[in-house]
Amino acid sequence: MQNFDFYNPTRIVFGKDRLQELDQLIPKNSRVLVLYGGGSVKRFGTLDKVLAGLGNRTVFEFAGIEPNPRYETLMEAVDLVRRESVDFLLAVGGGSVMDGTKFVAAAAPFEGDEESLLEHGFAGLPVEQALPLGTVATLPATGSEMNMGAVVSHKGGKWPVMSPLLYPTFSFLDPSLTFSLPTRQVANGVVDAFVHVVEQYVTYPVNAQIQDRTAEGILKTLIEVGPVTLANPEDYDARANLVWAATSALNGYIGVGVPQDWSTHMIGHELTAMFGIDHGQSLAIILPSVWKLRKEQKREKLLQYAERVWGIVDGSEEERINQAIAQTRAFFESLGVATRLDQYGVKENQVADIVEALKAHGMTELSERGDMTPEISHQVLIDAFSE
Amino acid sequence: MQNFDFYNPTRIVFGKDRLQELDQLIPKNSRVLVLYGGGSVKRFGTLDKVLAGLGNRTVFEFAGIEPNPRYETLMEAVDLVRRESVDFLLAVGGGSVMDGTKFVAAAAPFEGDEESLLEHGFAGLPVEQALPLGTVATLPATGSEMNMGAVVSHKGGKWPVMSPLLYPTFSFLDPSLTFSLPTRQVANGVVDAFVHVVEQYVTYPVNAQIQDRTAEGILKTLIEVGPVTLANPEDYDARANLVWAATSALNGYIGVGVPQDWSTHMIGHELTAMFGIDHGQSLAIILPSVWKLRKEQKREKLLQYAERVWGIVDGSEEERINQAIAQTRAFFESLGVATRLDQYGVKENQVADIVEALKAHGMTELSERGDMTPEISHQVLIDAFSE
The missing domain is CATH 1.20.1090.10 (Dehydroquinate synthase-like - alpha domain)
Incomplete structure (x- = not known):
């Protein structure tokens, strides 16, 4: 066996009908940005349950994170985060939404060209600060809900961003939220x-x-x-x-x-x-x-x-x-x-x-x-x- | 499958000859108490390597945590922690030393009868504060190096103490440190x-x-x-x-x-x-x-x-x-x-x-x-x- 380090602080909240517990896991005075993809989280009622779980917090929404999330799209979310002084990010969706949210978490507090956070092909600067983020995972696939990596599409390539600061604080995994997937x-x-x-x-x-x-x-x-x-x-x-x-x-x-x-x-x-x-x-x-x-x-x-x-x-x-x-x-x-x-x-x-x-x-x-x-x-x- | 929560933030540092990395994992100005059992960690040189890894920090030692660690013994360590304003605990040993150290971590900041932290037979009060602790595990057995539980012997029984605050911050697992075990x-x-x-x-x-x-x-x-x-x-x-x-x-x-x-x-x-x-x-x-x-x-x-x-x-x-x-x-x-x-x-x-x-x-x-x-x-x- 090779020497190794293992560290994974993400809290998993697994099971049916637990979104009301969001309230206990996000600081009370947070300004929360909820990020999602297309309309399915709205259509199937997941978003409403999430918003209910957030109680009286100040909540913003960012919709439209596409499959293979694009840098330009995510930078729009970064602008919103900065403009509204958002201090907690909540991804509601599959791997693309979770990955995109991780990039937003790293890019928002970054003082430089945000492109340089992308590894390979770009500078791949280390993430030294990140906003805290949680996820409500609606698609079993990428594992992004419990790891520190993300992949962002930009200029014809797919680029990783990795940092221990990008582990979600928590991830809700409710299998029943995935029943409606194609x-x-x-x-x-x-x-x-x-x-x-x-x-x-x-x-x-x-x-x-x-x-x-x-x-x-x-x-x-x-x-x-x-x-x-x-x-x-x-x-x-x-x-x-x-x-x-x-x-x-x-x-x-x-x-x-x-x-x-x-x-x-x-x-x-x-x-x-x-x-x-x-x-x-x-x-x-x-x-x-x-x-x-x-x-x-x-x-x-x-x-x-x-x-x-x-x-x-x-x-x-x-x-x-x-x-x-x-x-x-x-x-x-x-x-x-x-x-x-x-x-x-x-x-x-x-x-x-x-x-x-x-x-x-x-x-x-x-x-x-x-x-x-x-x-x-x-x-x-x-x-x-x-x- | 039943609903569940999973949370385990312990960092594992696994492999040969890594104790010098202790220096990166404990805050620089810490006042560290190193807890161990009998003389074997001294005899086989593990303690020396640990002390070298702690660099210039102020270090105290507490020896003599016995198998099935006794409440009275651990309360002596609690006294030392309080007297010397220790703010980081480092267990060097097997399950008993790690478990004992967890109890010390919970008991030292506790303002009440420390016995009441023990579950079953005693009050089993929740642990609301604990000193941070790390471990250098020298015996593969109990799993205490990566969980939040401890068992303390007291008044003819063995009593659990459990709290998410008692996860070790880190645990060093060097298989070669266990070669000398009976x-x-x-x-x-x-x-x-x-x-x-x-x-x-x-x-x-x-x-x-x-x-x-x-x-x-x-x-x-x-x-x-x-x-x-x-x-x-x-x-x-x-x-x-x-x-x-x-x-x-x-x-x-x-x-x-x-x-x-x-x-x-x-x-x-x-x-x-x-x-x-x-x-x-x-x-x-x-x-x-x-x-x-x-x-x-x-x-x-x-x-x-x-x-x-x-x-x-x-x-x-x-x-x-x-x-x-x-x-x-x-x-x-x-x-x-x-x-x-x-x-x-x-x-x-x-x-x-x-x-x-x-x-x-x-x-x-x-x-x-x-x-x-x-x-x-x-x-x-x-x-x-x-x-």
């Missing part, structure tokens, strides 16, 4: 959580047994509850297990003391930025091809994954690995998520542009070993088309 | 961690899949690394996995949203208080008998435990459960921990006194269902003697 978003969420786990697990072994077994437990849970919750969105227990699986996939716990990959995410980000492919879809396209091209580097962990997650024990090592990759792809497809680039209208002659974008964004030494060159990413992308 | 303490630690897990897992099913699978992962890890780390104490990875397993067993993560038992602990506490039986030993004695007597109430989870942890799938339900209980007992015994009361010199005619002590301490409605009467505890204790 099937596609739930399916994407299952894939997103699944790939978060394997980016931290299918690397090379360092004898970190708790991390490995916890990761395997999350994967098995997703495989089990994914189809159930898609078929019956109002099955509370299935949805509750999906919600907690998604949070557990990226709250840091399975990632401590182990190597991490993230190449699928980095390549996937370019697909989202260039073609508007949903984040979850982009991961479902790229992961199987990364594994196919990186079999040697990931051999031991792919075999462990095959056996412990899918129960594959027969055949040669090569056969077991191939079967595990095939079952992973089949799992994504069973959720209704297509796994081939051409199914999203991308052409093989566009691959060179995708690789150029990766290079432009500094993504030239990907994977847990840092040895995944743009040439290998090119092969991955070519492999991601239908045979 | 075999018996390591074996007890494996049992303690194992039983912490099953007290939160072998109850009744509520469809909490992440919690269940994470619990199973910790149990499988303990079964795998327990014998390895006993046979070869300086195998870093094995010990590292034991250390992180023990912390993970009782940091709250597997216990959220599920029923919890703790009857084995409560009965075990009386054995420690009355006969000086080690805490880990007391659990190894009681657990198999609790399961045998509570088969019906725990049927589904015992079957799940049998299958997922031990791979027991053949035979009738009764046979599978019996085999799981037998393998659990055999596992404890393989670690060198005897599992029968008479092996510790206790006589059957003393059982009535143990049950009286349980009653005197309010332990009359034990288990996840609250239906475990003193009569059932009596049966459990009788069953705990050799056939």
